[in-house]
Amino acid sequence: MRTINEIIVHCTGTRAGKQLTAAQIRHYHMKHRGWRxxxxxxxxxxxxxxxxxRPLEQAGAHCTxxxxxxxxxxxxxxxxxxxxxxxxxxxxxxxxxxxxxxxxLSQFPGASVHGHRDFARKDCPCFDAVTEYADLSHTKNNPx
Numbered sequence: 001m002r003t004i005n006e007i008i009v010h011c012t013g014t015r016a017g018k019q020l021t022a023a024q025i026r027h028y029h030m031k032h033r034g035w036r037x038x039x040x041x042x043x044x045x046x047x048x049x050x051x052x053x054r055p056l057e058q059a060g061a062h063c064t065x066x067x068x069x070x071x072x073x074x075x076x077x078x079x080x081x082x083x084x085x086x087x088x089x090x091x092x093x094x095x096x097x098x099x100x101x102x103x104x105l106s107q108f109p110g111a112s113v114h115g116h117r118d119f120a121r122k123d124c125p126c127f128d129a130v131t132e133y134a135d136l137s138h139t140k141n142n143p144x
Contacts, residue, residue: 003069004108009074009114009116010063010072010116012077013078013079014079015077015080015081016080016088017088021043025038026053029061033061040062041053042073044076048093075097075125077089114130115130
């Protein structure tokens with residue numbers, strides 16, 4: 001297994017309410033970007049269900065310079081009705097993301113949580129993942 005020290009949260013950059021699946025993202029990444037698979041390891045749908053993307057054993061293709069040692073988690077959404085960056089997560093997505101991040105922190109002790117925007121000049125994931133999940137990182141990885 002790869003050494004994992006970062007969990008990086010993304011959004012699809014699609015308008016609120018527009019559903020995408022991991023299969024659709026995989027198709028786009030392979031056909032239009034020329035990648036060998038979907039870039040993310042997990043995709044959280046509007047209803048909060050989580051779909052598996054690239055196997056964890058494989059480096060993702062989601063954050064330049066960080067793929068070798070990270071897990072990419074992506075939620076569907078990130079743009080408002082006018083196409084502007086916005087936190088469009090549904091209540092179900094918020095709950096599912098929190099559960100998934102907690103599980104990953106438990107599975108990979110010592111990993112830290114970041115948003116894609118912490119490493120790139122992007123709004124992705126349209127909320128501050130470091131702050132959102134700070135309590136999970138603190139209790140799981142940085143006991144005082």
